[in-house]
Amino acid sequence: MKTIDTPNAFKRLQQDLAEFAKERDWDQFHNPKNLVMALNGEVGELNELFQWLTTEQSENFPAEKQEALAHELADIQLYLLRLAEKCHIDLEAACDRKMALNRAKYPVEKCFGKALKYNEL
Incomplete structure (x- = not known):
């Protein structure tokens, strides 16, 4: 996005x-x-x-x-x-891929307002 x-x-x-x-x-x-x-x-x-x-x-x-x-x-x-x-x-493409991964690892409904690593959610 x-x-x-x-x-x-x-x-x-x-x-x-x-x-x-x-x-x-x-x-x-x-x-x-x-x-x-x-x-x-x-x-x-x-x-x-x-x-x-x-x-x-x-x-x-x-x-x-x-x-x-x-x-x-x-x-x-x-x-x-x-x-x-x-x-x-290609840093722009790498950033886009990483943001997609981060969105998958940190879904809003699980991490909203929490400062936890993805494996602790």
Whole structure:
């Protein structure tokens, strides 16, 4: 069930990333292992932005840090897209398949309002 129609947004970004890397001769460094390591580093930077915030603060992220948050989220998305490309994964199709699996594993009538894993429902 698609609700957002962004035709080829992932593919466009992947092409931009591939060109960016090629122009800098960085493709030689963009193997799956290195990309996973870089992705992990960016997730760590995202963690730092939320570290020590209360739940309320994290839900009302400080306005002065919004741009930093946007940059970290973008870094994560870009590395993820590059990794998917290098691993020959159509990320949009994979997300659609995963959402279908999640809907089957977490039917509304069983999980509504519950924070349980599917095998505990």
